[in-house]
Amino acid sequence: MPKLIDFPLIFTNIPRLLKALPVTLEITFFAMIFGLILGLLLAVIKINKIPVLSQVSAVFVSFIRGTPLLVQLYISYYAVPILLKYINYYNHTNFNVNAVPALLFVLIAFSLNEAAYNSENIRAALLSVDRGEIEAAQSLGMTKWQVLKRVTIPNATVVALPTLGNAFIGLMKNTSLAFVASVVDMTAQGQILAGSNYRYFEVYLSLAIIYWIMTIITEQILKLLEKRLTIFQKATQVVAPASTRRFWFSQRLEAPVHDQHSTSHEAVQSPNRI
Amino acid sequence: MINIQHLTKQFNHQTVFEDLNLQIDTGEVVGIIGPSGAGKSTLLRCLNLLETPDAGSIQINDQKFVAPKISDRDKIKFRQETSMVFQQFNLFRQKTVLGNVTEGLITVQKRSKAEAETIARAQIEAVGLTDRIDYYPQQLSGGQKQRVGIARSLAMQPNILLLDEPTSALDTELVDEVLTTIQQVVETQKNLTVIIISHELSFIRDVATRIVVFDVGGIVEQGTPTEIFTTPKKERTKQFLQRYQRQALTS
Numbered sequence: 001m002p003k004l005i006d007f008p009l010i011f012t013n014i015p016r017l018l019k020a021l022p023v024t025l026e027i028t029f030f031a032m033i034f035g036l037i038l039g040l041l042l043a044v045i046k047i048n049k050i051p052v053l054s055q056v057s058a059v060f061v062s063f064i065r066g067t068p069l070l071v072q073l074y075i076s077y078y079a080v081p082i083l084l085k086y087i088n089y090y091n092h093t094n095f096n097v098n099a100v101p102a103l104l105f106v107l108i109a110f111s112l113n114e115a116a117y118n119s120e121n122i123r124a125a126l127l128s129v130d131r132g133e134i135e136a137a138q139s140l141g142m143t144k145w146q147v148l149k150r151v152t153i154p155n156a157t158v159v160a161l162p163t164l165g166n167a168f169i170g171l172m173k174n175t176s177l178a179f180v181a182s183v184v185d186m187t188a189q190g191q192i193l194a195g196s197n198y199r200y201f202e203v204y205l206s207l208a209i210i211y212w213i214m215t216i217i218t219e220q221i222l223k224l225l226e227k228r229l230t231i232f233q234k235a236t237q238v239v240a241p242a243s244t245r246r247f248w249f250s251q252r253l254e255a256p257v258h259d260q261h262s263t264s265h266e267a268v269q270s271p272n273r274i
Numbered sequence: 275m276i277n278i279q280h281l282t283k284q285f286n287h288q289t290v291f292e293d294l295n296l297q298i299d300t301g302e303v304v305g306i307i308g309p310s311g312a313g314k315s316t317l318l319r320c321l322n323l324l325e326t327p328d329a330g331s332i333q334i335n336d337q338k339f340v341a342p343k344i345s346d347r348d349k350i351k352f353r354q355e356t357s358m359v360f361q362q363f364n365l366f367r368q369k370t371v372l373g374n375v376t377e378g379l380i381t382v383q384k385r386s387k388a389e390a391e392t393i394a395r396a397q398i399e400a401v402g403l404t405d406r407i408d409y410y411p412q413q414l415s416g417g418q419k420q421r422v423g424i425a426r427s428l429a430m431q432p433n434i435l436l437l438d439e440p441t442s443a444l445d446t447e448l449v450d451e452v453l454t455t456i457q458q459v460v461e462t463q464k465n466l467t468v469i470i471i472s473h474e475l476s477f478i479r480d481v482a483t484r485i486v487v488f489d490v491g492g493i494v495e496q497g498t499p500t501e502i503f504t505t506p507k508k509e510r511t512k513q514f515l516q517r518y519q520r521q522a523l524t525s
């Protein structure tokens with residue numbers, strides 16, 4: 001009888017699977033960035049009740065939330081070629097449908113999906129920003145855009161970070177659906193591997209381990225990021241030196257270092273989350 | 275110089291004041307007093323265009339607003355004439371004391387970071403908070419927060435300082451430090467026009483050059499502190515002052 005489970009294979013699979021990690025990360029990061037930008041746009045449209053656009057975006061959000069991601073991926077996979085054929089036909093252009101990378105279909109589907117889900121979170125976070133701070137910025141003479149950039153977004157980020165972080169983790173795992181558009185991400189790579197030795201169970205265990213570790217790492221990064229962004233709430237906390245605090249999402253908060261005693265006689269208020 | 279003419283402001287068709295006229299010269303210190311809900315804050319917010327008046331005009335030096343419309347660009351120029359100190363401080367919570375004061379200098383006035391910090395440090399020194407310069411608002415007492423608010427406003431070098439009940443959100447023992455700061459500002463900056471709404475009547479009496487009494491509908495009367503506090507002409511002013519004296523005695 002052959003071995004029921006090939007334990008070493010679970011681990012020797014991992015380096016081979018990791019070859020496709022860049023594809024997984026690429027989809028995750030691009031979809032998140034586009035999802036955030038478009039999500040912010042949708043949120044601003046909804047908050048300002050911009051006619052026509054806000055109705056269109058409401059239908060869009062409802063559609064995305066009301067349909068399975070897998071179905072959205074298939075729609076994107078088939079819609080883009082049809083769209084190109086249309087453009088070719090009416091503009092007499094000659095785009096090659098087959099030359100469009102499969103990754104594009106996947107990116108479009110994931111980005112739109114993220115945008116729809118993020119837009120509601122972003123909207124709630126924007127609305128939670130203290131009116132008084134916004135008025136202070138306005139009365140200093142800031143333009144609408146400056147107020148958004150300097151006050152509203154930084155404050156909303158702190159509020160939205162936990163939910164956006166979860167969305168990011170969810171997206172990272174959902175990228176495993178990319179195989180339906182014949183993109184070779186980690187999961188697809190696993191299927192290819194297993195196709196040659198029929199060790200499906202081992203390969204899916206290897207994949208599970210990788211995704212799990214990636215999630216744990218992401219959670220830790222998010223925790224650090226949250227700590228960094230909420231530094232202003234920690235009244236007497238000693239802050240790590242600047243060199244260990246440099247993140248891709250760095251904000252221009254120069255953090256002071258306090259010892260416990262210097263503020264002990266101060267009326268320090270309890271941290272109030274916005 | 276401020277010239278308010280025929281100013282009207284409504285909220286949802288409810289008139290707060292109508293056909294309000296008020297002229298204020300450069301360097302005047304105007305105290306606005308009056309009962310709650312009279313529209314004092316609304317008038318002050320109109321001067322900063324945080325509220326848009328429905329009719330009338332406001333001229334502040336070279337900037338003029340004629341109701342009901344103003345372009346975004348003109349609005350920003352208009353706002354730079356004045357600077358507002360808020361009842362609830364409204365500090366930028368994510369920024370340190372220094373960051374709060376440099377924010378407008380860098381973002382709005384486009385000064386370099388170094389230049390902004392020099393100005394800010396001097397201003398923070400003036401309100402006596404140099405040892406708290408790296409603190410976040412959360413780590414400050416109410417009185418300290420309001421002094422930062424004042425420093426933030428003054429750093430912008432406005433022609434007009436607007437203060438809307440700057441001490442009414444403070445515990446009693448913290449009121450004096452803020453009033454002292456305001457008094458120092460008034461004494462040292464003779465060209466600064468100050469408009470202050472306050473229920474600290476004895477302070478207003480000391481510091482103001484003119485008192486404007488407000489009640490629902492608009493201005494009741496105005497005059498020097500002595501005129502208003504010792505020989506008020508209007509019945510509504512008398513009632514208001516009596517009510518206040520009674521409250522002061524019982525508290």
Ligand SMILES: Nc1ncnc2c1ncn2[C@@H]1O[C@H](COP(=O)(O)OP(=O)(O)OP(=O)(O)O)[C@@H](O)[C@H]1O
Pocket residue numbers: 285286290308309310311312313314315316317
């Ligand atoms: N944003 C708003 N929307 C609707 N009504 C408002 C708004 N702001 C103020 N009001 C109304 O306008 C009137 C004047 O309010 P305002 O805040 O100017 O009074 P005030 O004299 O500053 O009173 P207080 O001493 O209590 O601060 C009140 O009846 C108030 O309810």
Ligand SMILES: [Mg+2]
Pocket residue numbers: 314315316438439
């Ligand atoms: Mg008021």
